[in-house]
Amino acid sequence: MLTLNNIEVIYDGVILVLKGVSLNVREAGITTLLGANGAGKTTTLKAISGLLRSERGEITKGVIELAGSRIDRLPPHVMVRRGVVQVFEGRRVFEHLTAEENLIAGGHVQSDRARLREGIQRVYEYFPRLGDRRYVQSGYLSGGEQQMLVIGRALMSSLKEILLDVL
Ligand SMILES: Nc1ncnc2c1ncn2[C@@H]1O[C@H](COP(=O)(O)OP(=O)(O)O)[C@@H](O)[C@H]1O
Numbered sequence: 491m492l493t494l495n496n497i498e499v500i501y502d503g504v505i506l507v508l509k510g511v512s513l514n515v516r517e518a519g520i521t522t523l524l525g526a527n528g529a530g531k532t533t534t535l536k537a538i539s540g541l542l543r544s545e546r547g548e549i550t551k552g553v554i555e556l557a558g559s560r561i562d563r564l565p566p567h568v569m570v571r572r573g574v575v576q577v578f579e580g581r582r583v584f585e586h587l588t589a590e591e592n593l594i595a596g597g598h599v600q601s602d603r604a605r606l607r608e609g610i611q612r613v614y615e616y617f618p619r620l621g622d623r624r625y626v627q628s629g630y631l632s633g634g635e636q637q638m639l640v641i642g643r644a645l646m647s648s649l650k651e652i653l654l655d656v657l
């Protein structure tokens with residue numbers, strides 16, 4: 491479903507971070523990328539989600555395909571509409587918004603209010619604890635609840651691929 495073929499990534503025009511990275515993610519599967527600190531796991535995910543460019547990173551070689559069509563060099567908002575969302579490491583919730591407002595923000599691609607509601611309910615089914623805490627300002631949630639929230643927020647965009655960055 492998702493393939494990376496011989497990807498090279500350079501930051502700031504000079505710092506070569508990824509060279510010859512290839513991987514294949516099957517449909518309905520879970521693929522895990524393991525590596526030492528600084529090995530380039532986060533950079534690989536950013537290359538897929540399109541978030542590299544906001545850090546002055548660039549894919550200089552290789553091809554990324556999603557369901558047969560090329561997606562490298564597409565901007566992140568287009569990738570979200572294609573169903574690819576990156577969950578950052580470090581539980582980055584919108585602290586001043588409630589848990590539910592965070593979910594609504596994650597569902598911004600959804601213009602139909604009924605579908606948005608359904609999406610929120612589905613997240614509360616996966617994570618009942620979030621339903622209990624829906625009106626709490628997310629900065630006050632526990633670490634585990636915040637982790638549920640960032641995953642739930644990503645699930646709000648009716649995604650195909652979720653890129654979970656753990657470390
Ligand atoms: N924005 C950046 N600019 C320059 N170098 C970076 C940037 N982000 C990451 N790097 C470097 O790229 C390498 C890989 O980092 P990263 O992808 O975060 O690894 P991992 O997630 O596997 O720990 C590290 O050497 C890191 O210092």
Ligand SMILES: [Mg+2]
Nearest residue numbers: 531532579657
């Ligand atoms: Mg990382």
